[in-house]
Amino acid sequence: MPDQKLTAAITAIGGYVPDYRLTNQELEQLVATSNDWIVTRTGIKERRILKDPEKATSDLAIEAINEVLRKKNLDPKEIECIICCTMTPDMQLTVTAAYIAWKIGAENAWGYDFTAACCGFIFGLTTAASYIESGRYKKIIVVGVDNMSAFVDYQDRNTCILFGDGGAAVLVEPNTEGLGVIDSKFGSNGYGRQLMNQKAGGSLKPATHETVEAREHFAYMDGKAVFKYAVTCMSESITTVMHRNNLTPDDIAWVVPHQANLRIIEAVAKEVGMPMEKVMLNIEKFGNTIAGTIPLCLWEWEPRLKKGDNIILVSFGGGFTWGATLLKWAYDPA
CATH class of the missing domain: 3.40.47.10 (Thiolase/Chalcone synthase)
Known part of the structure; x- marks a missing residue:
């Protein structure tokens, strides 16, 4: 009997959103808008915002990845690659995924940032699947995460109502049951x-x-x-x-x-x-978190x-x- 084709499957998922809730009622105090106007046009009632000025996109990603590690009782040294799908990297001229790997102790992982706007996660997931299907890798983390509040103009009612911060990470592993991507x-x-x-x-x-x-x-x-x-x-x-x-x-x-x-x-x-x-649906409470949604x-x-x-x-x-x-x-x- 021929071997079952190797596929790539999500085997665990972890997520994280900041504690602070920016409600429509608060936005009413910042710009000419109303809760009814926002809900009717977008479906959003609140969004999570990363308020700590010492934290950035990588911190959101690390929280999500750590949940994956806990769920799978996984040693970070077993991770072979981290793909950070984001439009809001911590800094220019440096790779957020590499910093994430360093911070979580994934010392055997290589990583890179994947920039494809709101499609980042699905593009990154399919890329990870290709790596797994090739047989070269067995454990890849794909994280979709954005800290959009850092780029939102809270004087522009057309955009400030839309965006929130947060993200989630998945572990992608080989599968021989025809499951996965x-x-x-x-x-x-x-x-x-x-x-x-x-x-x-x-x-x-x-x-x-x-x-x-x-x-x-x-x-x-x-x-x-x-x-x-x-x-x-x-x-x-x-x-x-x-x-x-x-x-x-x-x-x-x-x-x-x-x-x-x-x-x-x-x-x-x-x-x-x-x-x-x-x-x-989760737009009502998280808004648009770009690659994180x-x-x-x-x-x-x-x-x-x-x-x-x-x-x-x-x-x-x-x-x-x-x-x-x-x-x-x-x-x-x-």
Whole structure:
């Protein structure tokens, strides 16, 4: 009998969000907005914010990874690679993943930062799966994490209501039961750069006194344009993955969408014929944590997942980037 094809599966997950809750009522005191306006347009009621000025993205990631290590009783020296999916690295000119590995004692791991905006986690997960399927690696950590509050203009009511801080990490290991990462459909289009960006701070427009005074180091987004692209691209990605694998909405246990806007999520679900009862949501309490939203959903919903469940992860982000990944869940929660 031929050997079962080697796949790559999530075998543990850990998450972390800061304690501080920034509510819509607090935002009403900062900008011209209201709780009703925010909830109606986004579905967000509060978001977590990293308030400690001595902490950054790596601290969020380390908390999440340490939960994985505890759950698996895993020595960090067994980790072979760390992929840190983030748009908010601790510093320029240094690799956050390498710092994370050093801090947790993963002295045998190499690592790098994966920058793909809100698609970072699903792109990074598929990359890790390729490493595992090659037979070269057996234990890889993928962490989706962002400290977006550091880049939010709390004078701009169109963006400050959206973003929060947090992230989650998964352990990816080999599987011989046909479980784990099954298929992915990804896309990108550089046209989107003009619609979602941080204008200054990169090599195109380095920081100057003028760029700081012009508030060009904060997140910018054309919400209406992004909404249309997001619905179309996410819907097409889900449909493609289902068709390629002969699946219908009835065969899917869960869809895990990027938590950018509840109206986008509802429109995508309607477009692909997926009942909202099968759609994971945490946008109400965490907002948009960029690369953190999808793994944070898996972290919260882990007790409800069952071995063999068909799960579709789907996202859309700056760049533009978009895509969907089909998983067969590999374990029943302890």
